[in-house]
Amino acid sequence: MSHIAVVGAGIAGLTVADELQSAGHVVSLLEKSQGPGGRCATRRSAAGPFDHGAPSFTATTAAFRAQVTAWRDAGWVAVEGGRRESTGFEAPLRACGFPSMNTLAQQIARSLSSGVDMRTDTPVASIEPSDHDAADTGAQTGWRLRLLDGRLDTTRFDAVVVAVPAEQAAVLLGSDSALAEAMRQTCSDPCWTVMAAWPNQLPTLQGEYRSTDPLGVLSLARRDDARIDRGNVPGIGSRWVLHATPYWSADHLDAAAADVIADLVGALATQSGVDIAAPVHAAAHRWRYGQVPKPRPEPCGWNAMLRLGSCGDAWHGGARGADRPRVDGVERAWLSGRALAREMIRSLPRD
Numbered sequence: 001m002s003h004i005a006v007v008g009a010g011i012a013g014l015t016v017a018d019e020l021q022s023a024g025h026v027v028s029l030l031e032k033s034q035g036p037g038g039r040c041a042t043r044r045s046a047a048g049p050f051d052h053g054a055p056s057f058t059a060t061t062a063a064f065r066a067q068v069t070a071w072r073d074a075g076w077v078a079v080e081g082g083r084r085e086s087t088g089f090e091a092p093l094r095a096c097g098f099p100s101m102n103t104l105a106q107q108i109a110r111s112l113s114s115g116v117d118m119r120t121d122t123p124v125a126s127i128e129p130s131d132h133d134a135a136d137t138g139a140q141t142g143w144r145l146r147l148l149d150g151r152l153d154t155t156r157f158d159a160v161v162v163a164v165p166a167e168q169a170a171v172l173l174g175s176d177s178a179l180a181e182a183m184r185q186t187c188s189d190p191c192w193t194v195m196a197a198w199p200n201q202l203p204t205l206q207g208e209y210r211s212t213d214p215l216g217v218l219s220l221a222r223r224d225d226a227r228i229d230r231g232n233v234p235g236i237g238s239r240w241v242l243h244a245t246p247y248w249s250a251d252h253l254d255a256a257a258a259d260v261i262a263d264l265v266g267a268l269a270t271q272s273g274v275d276i277a278a279p280v281h282a283a284a285h286r287w288r289y290g291q292v293p294k295p296r297p298e299p300c301g302w303n304a305m306l307r308l309g310s311c312g313d314a315w316h317g318g319a320r321g322a323d324r325p326r327v328d329g330v331e332r333a334w335l336s337g338r339a340l341a342r343e344m345i346r347s348l349p350r351d
């Protein structure tokens with residue numbers, strides 16, 4: 001049995017932690033934020049909740065479809081599609097956390113809690129060879145984690161998994177130049193997101209507005225309160241989440257939140273042709289690392305000698321072809337976490 005540190009409690013980190021603990025390993029899950037979920041995020045506000053990260057996700061592979069079906073049966077996600085049509089064609093399954101995107105991660109984390117030592121508000125700054133082993137054998141066989149406040153965590157880990165966005169993983173994986181380089185070469189698109197609420201419904205706008213112009217301002221405007229069981233907030237008639245395009249987000253990376261709100265609400269009015277008043281509630285969030293346009297083809301990264309691994313949506317891009325649908329970020333994160341756990345279980349000693 002090994003003691004494994006998993007850095008990052010998004011879908012990938014939660015998945016790898018779940019599989020490793022089920023195989024009998026001891027797992028510590030270290031997350032820099034207040035709670036799990038990462039980019040499957042929900043922001044609470046006086047105007048109600050907003051799913052301001054991934055709004056939903058598809059399930060295209062048999063393994064993930066089975067997992068999503070189990071989550072649905074547990075009441076953790078709401079699912080659309082997937083029914084077999086008369087033609088024999090099975091529509092892709094699309095799911096969202098129920099009642100919020102973040103609920104899914106919270107439920108997975110809760111189901112782990114007995115076997116996994118979960119530490120939130122714990123940002124990891126670096127992964128360092130264990131002094132103890134270096135002195136005894138001259139070879140590095142264990143790891144310790146230095147936290148952002150400079151403290152060296154006292155736990156010695158046999159293996160470490162890095163389950164954070166590629167750019168942040170590249171920094172943490174410095175002990176393995178190949179893994180670090182693989183992550184350095186993988187880029188995430190930024191995404192400015194606006195959460196806005198109005199006292200009324202916006203005239204003529206339906207639940208979702210998508211733009212196909214990659215050089216425009218808005219890529220998606222989605223009515224967030226239209227989801228099942230979202231509840232009503234007095235004085236709020238509609239809540240919307242607006243996503244800027246990667247192009248616009250990169251070009252306005254350091255813009256002030258107030259300007260981003262004005263620009264995105266203005267773009268919604270222009271692009272939809274609807275006259276839109278100023279919202280009664282508005283906030284902006286910058287995802288510096290939003291989605292990965294070109295994930296690596298390998299399922300995950302694992303250095304069996306160093307016992308250092310990497311998983312997440314930067315991986316599991318597979319070989320794309322006309323006959324293979326694109327696998328979205330949440331599904332890739334889950335597939336990658338599972339693939340890494342299985343590889344580790346095969347290679348780590350059992351006792």
Ligand SMILES: Cc1cc2nc3c(=O)[nH]c(=O)nc-3n(C[C@H](O)[C@H](O)[C@H](O)COP(=O)(O)OP(=O)(O)OC[C@H]3O[C@@H](n4cnc5c(N)ncnc54)[C@H](O)[C@@H]3O)c2cc1C
Pocket residue numbers: 007008009010011012013030031032033036037038039040052053054055056057058122123124125163164165168191193243287289290291311312313314328329330331333
């Ligand atoms: C605006 C937006 C829209 C999206 N739309 C979709 C969509 O429609 N469909 C879809 O499938 N996907 C979508 N995605 C992508 C999807 O959210 C991600 O691909 C997926 O959630 C990635 O999961 P992950 O576990 O790999 O990483 P993350 O969810 O990023 O989890 C990583 C975790 O690591 C933590 N962390 C980072 N650094 C450290 C550190 N040093 N120490 C400790 N913890 C750390 C973070 O706080 C985070 O909790 C979208 C994302 C965004 C932002």
